[in-house]
Amino acid sequence: MTVLELKGISKHFGAIQALNDVSLTIKPGEVVGLMGDNGAGKSTLVKIIAGNFPPSHGTMRVLDREVHFHKPVEARENGIEVVYQDLALCNNLTAAANVFLGRELKRGFGPIRILDYATMYKRAADLFKELKSETRPRDLVKQMSGGQRQAVAIARTRLSDSKIVLMDEPTAAISVRQVAEVLNLIRRLRDQGIAVILISHRMPDVFSVCDKIVVLRRGTKVADKLISESSPEEVTALITGALERA
């Protein structure tokens, strides 16, 4: 079984060919490192999977069912969650409010529906516990550390029954200790059978947490192999073009 299958995905913006015939399959609980230099097409690929825009050519299947996304909400309805690079958090709201943003739980009768604070705090606390993160649901995100902010963004992906979590550069701008925290969060997702696509520039992160590595260069896939069969040196060569293909 595959959770995500891309076949011959291409994308061009006018004359610019951003992606060229990229195919990819991901199994449940698999952590895939997506690497490549700036402009290699990583973001374009992620945005296609996340439903920001459709591909020019090619097909996408989620759980063996063909899908066509036109906006992010549609991808989310199909079990694809995204942790954006800037995390898409509102600093002025609490951790729980951010987790449930756009999907607030309500209670009441008939047309009168009010926010169900108690349940949202409790579920958010459960999610943070599941992620083993010391994050308090009632705290404002403004006051949180980089690792806690990541936990809030990741907890958000656990609200529904998600199959795939896309993470865009989650370790780019945080401290060493917090990087370790985030990598642990990724392992927790994997343990629950969720597939993770990790976009990263940091070789050590990819090699410590990923099962498989995919390298893009100038819009084409130049490598797709198990992490155990590769090495940081090889990947660096693939990214820069010193090595044509592997």
Add this chain to the structure above:
Amino acid sequence: MAVSLDDTINRQTHSTLSWLLSRQTFWVFLAALLACIALSFLTDTFATRNNLFNVTRNFAFVGIVAIGMTVVIISGGIDLSVGSTLCLSAIVTGLVMSAGYPLAVGIALALIAAILVGVVNGVLIAYVGMPPFVVTLGMLSVARSMALVLSNNKMVYQFGPDQALLLQLGGGTTFGIANPLIVLAVMALIAGFVFRWTGWGRHIFAIGGNEHAAILTGVPVRRIKVGVYVISALTAGIAGVLMTGWLGSVTTNLGTGMELTVIAATVIGGANLAGGVGTAFGAVVGAALIEVIRNSLILLGISTFWQGAFVGSFIVIAVAFDRIRSLRQSD
């Protein structure tokens, strides 16, 4: 391990007292209260029934519009057209009623005119993507011009068969409390409820905090933004109708410059012009403080020319307090 994690997650960060002390609204409320107490001792005239009645009624109009402005400012926008919208709605009320229609029709058409102003503002801002400052600055001019066109710049002072009802609505009292003050109280309660307990309220805070995040998480940002400007215009419209009843006449310069007083009240009450922060109670308290300052200058025999200096200083002081507090938090 599990126990200590549970403890950390469930620990409360703030006590109720420290939460209260960290609120700008609380300090402004205290300032207004102290000013009132001081004035009661310093003058014989402040704590009289008559003066208190006047003060509360006067700030009610600003307060009502400030509630709408708070909604806009929380969402990260600004509405400069409220003074003109207030005038337009007052003129429509006057013209419709002086043409012999009943009060209900006058109010309905006045509020529809206000809502139209809000819809135009909202659509241009949310769907066309223009900056709120520019759109509402344009509307400030357009709405007042509409009021001039409709009334031909004539004062309206006769309101047809329902004149007495209108004057009672805006100038009268219920159980000894000025009617506009009751409207203000009801609207503040509704706004407070919406801010805290509804998904819509949660979403305006989210949009003001990080609009991009709100879009990505599936919040219907455009629709909500149109609603925000409609509510602001609607509060201006309601205040316009009430002011017509209070004054007993309408001229086309009604509400000129009012947007600045309203924004001042909102900011003094703790709303952050950058968006994402604000309370309904704050808007009311801010409006009250401005009126108390105004009233005290008159009662203390200080030239009213000083009013602007005092109100302006309070805006700066209130925001400075907020600044100092956030600096201390970030340390």
